[in-house]
Amino acid sequence: xxxxxxxxxxxKLDDVKEALNEIGITGxxxxxxxxxxxxxxxxxxxxxxxxxxxxxxxxxxxxxxxxEQVDKIxxxxxxxxxxxxxxxxxxxxxxxxxxxxxRVRTGETGKxxx
Amino acid sequence: MKEGLRAKREALENLWRQGLSGHSLLxxxxxxxxxxxxxxxxxxPSADDMALVALGGYGRSELFPFSDIDxxxxxxxxxxxxxxxVAEAVFYPLWDAGLEVGHGVRTPETCLSEAxxxxxxxxxxxxxxxxxGSRILFDELSSKFRHTFIEGRRREFLxxxxxxxxxxxxxxxxHSYLLEPNIKExxxxxxxxQAMLWTAKVIFGLDGLAxxxxxxxxxxxxxxxxEEAWNHLVKIRNRLHYISGRKNDxxxxxxxxxxxxxxxxxxxxxxxxxxxxxxxxxxxxxxxAVRADLFFDHVEDALHPHQAKFADRVxxxxxxxxxxxxxCDLNLIPKRPQLLMRIFSRSAATGLSIHHRTRKLxxxxxxxxxxxxxxxxxxxxAFLQTLQAPANPPAVLASLLETGMLAAYLPEFQHISSLxxxxxxxxxxxxxxxxxxxxxxxxxxxxxxSIFTKLTAKxxxxxxxxxxxxxxxxxxxxxxxxxxLASGIGERLGLTKTENDCLTFLVREHLFLxxxxxxxxxxxxxxxxxCAARIxxxxxxxxxxxxAIADARATxxxxxxxxxxxxxxxxxxKINNLLERPELIASDQYHDADRIRExxxxxxxxxxxxxxxLPNDYLLSFSPxxxxxxxxxxxxxxxxxxxxxxxNKDDHWSLLILSQDQPGLxxxxxxxxTLHHIQVLAARIFTWTDGTVVDVLxxxxxxxxxxxDQDWQTLNNxxxxxxxxxxxLSHRLDKMLHPKGSPVLKTxxxxxxxxxxxxxxxxxxxxxxxxxxxxxxxxxNVTRTLADFGLSTYRARIGTExxxxxxxxxxxxxxxxxxxxxxxxxEIHQSLLHAAS
Numbered sequence: 001x002x003x004x005x006x007x008x009x010x011x012k013l014d015d016v017k018e019a020l021n022e023i024g025i026t027g028x029x030x031x032x033x034x035x036x037x038x039x040x041x042x043x044x045x046x047x048x049x050x051x052x053x054x055x056x057x058x059x060x061x062x063x064x065x066x067x068e069q070v071d072k073i074x075x076x077x078x079x080x081x082x083x084x085x086x087x088x089x090x091x092x093x094x095x096x097x098x099x100x101x102x103r104v105r106t107g108e109t110g111k112x113x114x
Numbered sequence: 115m116k117e118g119l120r121a122k123r124e125a126l127e128n129l130w131r132q133g134l135s136g137h138s139l140l141x142x143x144x145x146x147x148x149x150x151x152x153x154x155x156x157x158x159p160s161a162d163d164m165a166l167v168a169l170g171g172y173g174r175s176e177l178f179p180f181s182d183i184d185x186x187x188x189x190x191x192x193x194x195x196x197x198x199x200v201a202e203a204v205f206y207p208l209w210d211a212g213l214e215v216g217h218g219v220r221t222p223e224t225c226l227s228e229a230x231x232x233x234x235x236x237x238x239x240x241x242x243x244x245x246x247g248s249r250i251l252f253d254e255l256s257s258k259f260r261h262t263f264i265e266g267r268r269r270e271f272l273x274x275x276x277x278x279x280x281x282x283x284x285x286x287x288x289h290s291y292l293l294e295p296n297i298k299e300x301x302x303x304x305x306x307x308q309a310m311l312w313t314a315k316v317i318f319g320l321d322g323l324a325x326x327x328x329x330x331x332x333x334x335x336x337x338x339x340x341e342e343a344w345n346h347l348v349k350i351r352n353r354l355h356y357i358s359g360r361k362n363d364x365x366x367x368x369x370x371x372x373x374x375x376x377x378x379x380x381x382x383x384x385x386x387x388x389x390x391x392x393x394x395x396x397x398x399x400x401x402x403a404v405r406a407d408l409f410f411d412h413v414e415d416a417l418h419p420h421q422a423k424f425a426d427r428v429x430x431x432x433x434x435x436x437x438x439x440x441x442c443d444l445n446l447i448p449k450r451p452q453l454l455m456r457i458f459s460r461s462a463a464t465g466l467s468i469h470h471r472t473r474k475l476x477x478x479x480x481x482x483x484x485x486x487x488x489x490x491x492x493x494x495x496a497f498l499q500t501l502q503a504p505a506n507p508p509a510v511l512a513s514l515l516e517t518g519m520l521a522a523y524l525p526e527f528q529h530i531s532s533l534x535x536x537x538x539x540x541x542x543x544x545x546x547x548x549x550x551x552x553x554x555x556x557x558x559x560x561x562x563x564s565i566f567t568k569l570t571a572k573x574x575x576x577x578x579x580x581x582x583x584x585x586x587x588x589x590x591x592x593x594x595x596x597x598x599l600a601s602g603i604g605e606r607l608g609l610t611k612t613e614n615d616c617l618t619f620l621v622r623e624h625l626f627l628x629x630x631x632x633x634x635x636x637x638x639x640x641x642x643x644x645c646a647a648r649i650x651x652x653x654x655x656x657x658x659x660x661x662a663i664a665d666a667r668a669t670x671x672x673x674x675x676x677x678x679x680x681x682x683x684x685x686x687x688k689i690n691n692l693l694e695r696p697e698l699i700a701s702d703q704y705h706d707a708d709r710i711r712e713x714x715x716x717x718x719x720x721x722x723x724x725x726x727x728l729p730n731d732y733l734l735s736f737s738p739x740x741x742x743x744x745x746x747x748x749x750x751x752x753x754x755x756x757x758x759x760x761x762n763k764d765d766h767w768s769l770l771i772l773s774q775d776q777p778g779l780x781x782x783x784x785x786x787x788t789l790h791h792i793q794v795l796a797a798r799i800f801t802w803t804d805g806t807v808v809d810v811l812x813x814x815x816x817x818x819x820x821x822x823d824q825d826w827q828t829l830n831n832x833x834x835x836x837x838x839x840x841x842x843l844s845h846r847l848d849k850m851l852h853p854k855g856s857p858v859l860k861t862x863x864x865x866x867x868x869x870x871x872x873x874x875x876x877x878x879x880x881x882x883x884x885x886x887x888x889x890x891x892x893x894x895n896v897t898r899t900l901a902d903f904g905l906s907t908y909r910a911r912i913g914t915e916x917x918x919x920x921x922x923x924x925x926x927x928x929x930x931x932x933x934x935x936x937x938x939x940x941e942i943h944q945s946l947l948h949a950a951s
Binding site: 009014032034055056057083089 | 636638675677678680
């Protein structure tokens, strides 16, 4: 089992959700996050005053999946989250191993519980 | 016995299912417990000299299905073992039956000393009722309680009550308009009823609504309305407890649907059954909230006969301040009905609240607000003042709404009065949300001062805040329909055409910024251009931005957060940036790029050409005919490196130069032109995505040569040579501009050139602006400097104003990146200054 965490641009959320639905992935955790990487913050000017935007709004998607699904899912997320031509700030995808999953209601464990 | 209590409560639930409801259910429930508890208590041999007392809701005989059972075992320093026996005999069966029990074992003395520390215990003692045991002991408690807490301490009691009421409203939402109201704790809920009845009891010694009516505190009609609302809420709370299966007083969405069906509500054309149901819930909560407010105002009057922060004075004929409240003269109103609005504008201006009798006066005279009054300038003046006055806007706006004055003056509000929105975002009903939005704009006036103070027509922002959702509930697009309604309102208020255009624009587009910010790519420059073209005016943009924030904040706790704020702000700043630099959008002739693409496509007929190669900013800078001619000439270009076409425009030539992008192209063009004594007046320079460069230059002879006999052929040949690195441009120009022997000209002192490097104006490119006094060779020098740094220019705009040249270059470094390094920026800056001076 793997955990996939994808940080994407906010406006790409619907595209990514749709792309994942297409391959039968319907459950995921979504949060509004802020941060920066290579895109850095940027400055905006309003009537001579500078506004520094140091943390950039992003969407974080988290999902726990079976190991064999990982490649397909990464490909789908990447396709959907890529902006025209690909730009800095399009996001990143992280994959980490998951030791155990337990469904609280039934006590099922492992793949059954995903 | 334990089975007994449980079984009896189940039997009660069955009775409820068969239709027993309202107060009868509460009484039956109370009697059932009374009997059971008295039986247990009396069966206790050691219970002599003790009393079993019901407190709080149970004491009032208002026991809801899953309410806490508040009990107190009163004793006189009885032995602990004896107490334990009784407590076990009385409380255990309740616990066994699964009831929530609030219990205390106290002597009258400990009871009073605890009550001093705990206001909730204090008020629950007001409802104390003897269930079983020693009457003497109970009476002792009652008389001590009266003596300690009531006699001579009415003022303190009232202050405590008001503070707690205020705190409770703040915790559970200060509105009877919350979409998932807590019908016990929120404004207009059961606690408000209790607060009012307790206070009547303590302050005036009046027990219940009937005595309040007898003493003139309530009219018969008011009492009936109040009781009706109360009964309705009792039924809802009974049902809410049973369907939740626990003590739950919050009317969640899922319960609302169930109840709407159970109470027989039907879907109407404009609203769902559940929305109709909630409209009634809100109006009942509202009835109670307003009555309680008036009641507490009255009590304050009675207890503070002479306390006033503001001196009594007459504000205008018919309106005066008395004891710190706004009063209006009843007799003047029929003659001067605009006083009905002046009351509110006076209250808004002074920050003083309107006396409850005057509020009632407004309610009773709403029929005077007729069509003529709605069109009166004096009314609209007072109304707009009310909206804008900074002192305590929430209170004034709330009373404008609650007295019905708002709906009388703007009948459009009748449609959305108490209209619930059955979704997860909105916490308030529509009318309350609108009023709340106005209050939020008041807050923004402080928080976003730099934006707000620049607005020239602030009243339009307040109006738009009040009206933005006025089109809800018509089963049409609410923004579009709202704009139509707002336009009608604007006319009645006497707005000018320009003002009304702005108002309808704000209402129609109030969702545009948030929707775009959340769903679109803010780094797409074309998107920002389309936004700028749609909004057109920086002031309208600023108002739209503030409106969007106010709207989101007035929606509910989930409507607004830092994350959304950051996105919205970015969009706002980017659009604003464009709107304040009109040269970037040429908004006058702006047409949708896609539409032009269509026109060009049909104009091209059979010629095959991929129109996606044309960037939007290029498409927007030329007419479709010009673009078609560029494309056709581009086909000729294939055979040669550069193509030059000149067109005589009477006072200047228009040159079209097509070429393939290559380093130093601009430098070569400007150099050759200078060499041929041609001055550039203006230039528009674009690069298609396939690398085709389209330069359109307005040029004129630099010397006063005969106009029209320019040797374009030679010029074209020189240009080709230059592009192929076969022309010694720099030494030729030097020789021409500084002929040997001529003294180095002591040039007229000229204004220093200015250079600005901006990485934020455009998302794709760094924008370099050069301002300098025009002279031969200037453009050659500037562009050569850019080329020396390996910068490629993707777009440029050159214009002259008088003898001042303004050049704007969109450039990227040799790796195709923006120029972020401050060191590098400084170097470029210095070199350009040198080249331009």
